Amino acid sequence: MAANEPQGPARRRRKSASPADRPADPSKRKTLKKLAALGALAVVDAGALASCGRRPTSGAHARDRLILLGIDGLDPGITARMMAEGKLQNMLRLKAMGGFRTLASTIPPQSPVAWATFITGQDPGRHGIYDFVHRHPDTYELVSGMARTAPPKYTLPCGQWRLPLSSSQVDLVRQGRAFWEILEEHGVPCEVHRAPSNFPPRDTGARQLAGLGTPDIRGSLGEHSYFAESPQGDGGETQGERVRVVEGRVRARLKGPRNSLQTGTPDTAVDFDVWVDRRHLLGKLSIQGQEIVLRQGEWSGWVPIRFTMVPHVKSVGGICRFYMKEVAPSFKLYVTPVHFDPMDPPLPIDAPPGFARELAERHGRFHTAGLPEDTGALMRGVLDDGEYLHQAGLVLDETRRIFHTRLQEFQRGLLFSYFGTTDRNQHVFWRTMDPLHPYYDEGLARDYGGVVEECYRMADELVGEALAVCDSRTDLIVLSDHGFAPFYRKFNLNGWLADRGYLAMRNPQDGANITREADWGRSAAYGIGLNGLYLNLKGRERDGVVTPEERGSVARRLAADLKALRDPDTGEPVVANVYLSEEAYSTVNPDMTPDLIVGYARGYRCSALSAVGVVTYPPVEDNANKWSGDHCIDRQAVPGILLATKPIRAESPALADVTASVLAAFGVQVPGEMQGKPMW
Numbered sequence: 001m002a003a004n005e006p007q008g009p010a011r012r013r014r015k016s017a018s019p020a021d022r023p024a025d026p027s028k029r030k031t032l033k034k035l036a037a038l039g040a041l042a043v044v045d046a047g048a049l050a051s052c053g054r055r056p057t058s059g060a061h062a063r064d065r066l067i068l069l070g071i072d073g074l075d076p077g078i079t080a081r082m083m084a085e086g087k088l089q090n091m092l093r094l095k096a097m098g099g100f101r102t103l104a105s106t107i108p109p110q111s112p113v114a115w116a117t118f119i120t121g122q123d124p125g126r127h128g129i130y131d132f133v134h135r136h137p138d139t140y141e142l143v144s145g146m147a148r149t150a151p152p153k154y155t156l157p158c159g160q161w162r163l164p165l166s167s168s169q170v171d172l173v174r175q176g177r178a179f180w181e182i183l184e185e186h187g188v189p190c191e192v193h194r195a196p197s198n199f200p201p202r203d204t205g206a207r208q209l210a211g212l213g214t215p216d217i218r219g220s221l222g223e224h225s226y227f228a229e230s231p232q233g234d235g236g237e238t239q240g241e242r243v244r245v246v247e248g249r250v251r252a253r254l255k256g257p258r259n260s261l262q263t264g265t266p267d268t269a270v271d272f273d274v275w276v277d278r279r280h281l282l283g284k285l286s287i288q289g290q291e292i293v294l295r296q297g298e299w300s301g302w303v304p305i306r307f308t309m310v311p312h313v314k315s316v317g318g319i320c321r322f323y324m325k326e327v328a329p330s331f332k333l334y335v336t337p338v339h340f341d342p343m344d345p346p347l348p349i350d351a352p353p354g355f356a357r358e359l360a361e362r363h364g365r366f367h368t369a370g371l372p373e374d375t376g377a378l379m380r381g382v383l384d385d386g387e388y389l390h391q392a393g394l395v396l397d398e399t400r401r402i403f404h405t406r407l408q409e410f411q412r413g414l415l416f417s418y419f420g421t422t423d424r425n426q427h428v429f430w431r432t433m434d435p436l437h438p439y440y441d442e443g444l445a446r447d448y449g450g451v452v453e454e455c456y457r458m459a460d461e462l463v464g465e466a467l468a469v470c471d472s473r474t475d476l477i478v479l480s481d482h483g484f485a486p487f488y489r490k491f492n493l494n495g496w497l498a499d500r501g502y503l504a505m506r507n508p509q510d511g512a513n514i515t516r517e518a519d520w521g522r523s524a525a526y527g528i529g530l531n532g533l534y535l536n537l538k539g540r541e542r543d544g545v546v547t548p549e550e551r552g553s554v555a556r557r558l559a560a561d562l563k564a565l566r567d568p569d570t571g572e573p574v575v576a577n578v579y580l581s582e583e584a585y586s587t588v589n590p591d592m593t594p595d596l597i598v599g600y601a602r603g604y605r606c607s608a609l610s611a612v613g614v615v616t617y618p619p620v621e622d623n624a625n626k627w628s629g630d631h632c633i634d635r636q637a638v639p640g641i642l643l644a645t646k647p648i649r650a651e652s653p654a655l656a657d658v659t660a661s662v663l664a665a666f667g668v669q670v671p672g673e674m675q676g677k678p679m680w
């Protein structure tokens with residue numbers, strides 16, 4: 001039975017300018033704000049992003065097509081082994097053409113940080129992305145490391161509504177010019193698909209679809225829904241919402257964005273029904289006039305949903321997929337996070353506006369949230385291993401389909417496509433191939449032990465597709481932002497800081513949150529993010545105690561204590577390196593840059609709870625978790641890979657060198673703010 005994807009009502013078509021049509025006056029470069037607050041989505045005036053100009057072509061280019069294939073998390077060790085086993089034939093061809101190198105990642109080697117360095121050719125001190133999460137020094141509250149949001153400044157109360165008089169806005173945290181902005185200024189047309197740390201994309205000429213860092217419609221990185229008669233995950237805890245089947249019908253409510261146009265910012269929601277046919281193992285969903293019949297075990301296509309913000313005045317469009325996990329004996333329905341609808345995105349996920357719609361009109365609707373593989377549902381046991389892989393495969397197929405078409409139609413300039421499924425699948429399937437992992441078992445290995453290798457085979461196929469269109473005018477660069485390592489043991493950094501007296505808690509209980517329960521008057525340091533470590537600095541943090549004069553000595557003592565730390569169970573060092581930000585980066589933002597960046601030893605990583613400011617004990621414990629591989633450790637332990645058609649001269653290139661090489665490939669001089677050197 002075919003899953004249907006009903007079309008929404010016809011909406012205003014926004015046409016994006018082709019490269020030749022764009023205005024040439026750089027003074028027109030302005031960004032019209034049409035945005036909303038992350039986590040409190042107020043979709044206000046649908047403004048448009050204005051195009052910017054570019055200078056005419058300067059000079060002849062040696063070659064005029066460059067394909068950049070960014071594949072997240074490909075590890076040089078695994079790649080080299082599989083090449084040696086003859087499993088990656090396309091990469092072997094590429095190696096023979098231009099060479100194969102390890103590619104030095106950033107400090108820390110996290111995707112948002114590393115890709116931002118690749119995009120700008122600058123280190124994190126300059127581009128301003130240090131971690132998935134940052135903190136606000138005035139409040140110690142977590143803030144997104146990738147996009148900054150501000151609610152509207154002025155609102156007009158009107159009954160239960162709060163009508164915005166000024167736009168709320170979301171801005172890119174990433175500072176510095178993207179290499180495609182510079183290329184466009186030199187007349188090189190660029191198309192950039194799903195680059196991380198590029199939400200919202202700046203409308204600077206290049207055709208862009210945002211990637212990692214783009215939220216779902218609720219402002220999170222991915223919040224699925226689950227409706228079940230017994231909504232337990234595999235750990236036994238309740239997940240999602242309990243529903244009842246009454247006379248063959250389930251009534252449920254799908255949550256949409258919080259409505260910041262309404263007093264108290266309540267959740268918007270859409271009611272829907274499912275008619276359950278247990279005899280034939282079918283469910284018929286009825287939502288906003290759309291009817292979708294799904295067999296047990298079947299996924300729907302993307303279903304457009306509109307959430308009402310102000311009746312008859314304002315609504316927001318999203319899309320989601322439904323998965324009829326079980327009809328009998330017990331009803332279970334999973335719904336993906338609601339993504340922005342690419343046909344009519346309420347926030348700018350594209351540039352110029354309308355590019356996402358153009359793609360959706362050609363290829364059908366597609367995922368737009370930045371972390372579309374629902375690892376959260378797998379971790380909570382809402383999806384099992386096979387179901388998760390199917391969902392991640394749907395995501396990958398969409399990206400591949402668009403990549404394939406763009407390759408065939410690629411005329412001139414730069415085409416950059418990013419793939420993230422390789423990273424996500426290695427994170428959650430490492431446990432199936434590594435007998436040393438606490439979660440490993442032989443049954444798992446038998447059923448899923450090949451998933452990680454499959455990531456590399458798929459990457460090799462992508463390389464093959466790109467090589468197929470390479471000719472004498474075309475170069476290809478394949479890179480990953482970091483490699484991969486096992487995640488055997490987790491380190492509760494905030495628990496350790498509390499044990500050592502660096503962090504004092506008013507509530508010493510396991511699970512206390514530093515934002516609310518730290519005794520800041522007696523605390524010298526705290527951890528936020530997977531690698532960030534901050535001093536509680538006087539004059540910067542709201543209740544700072546470490547004076548600027550003491551800062552250096554406290555930071556060095558902390559670094560020495562961390563490096564001396566041994567795992568009490570194994571005697572192994574937990575931390576390989578601790579970097580002082582002023583030594584690791586060419587410049588720092590005194591308010592935002594972490595004072596220290598912790599580089600964990602292979603096998604260790606900061607616990608997820610500590611990364612969001614929770615104090616847990618013991619300081620080091622087993623990671624018996626599906627999230628079993630990782631790379632947020634010491635940069636030297638997890639370099640990425642680099643392959644190219646053009647001979648790579650550099651022996652030990654770093655991410656910023658690839659950026660410089662991209663400019664050099666088009667004969668464009670590398671600007672002074674970029675820190676890399678061309679590798680050819």
Ligand SMILES: [Zn+2]
Binds near residue numbers: 073111424631
């Ligand atoms: Zn990752």
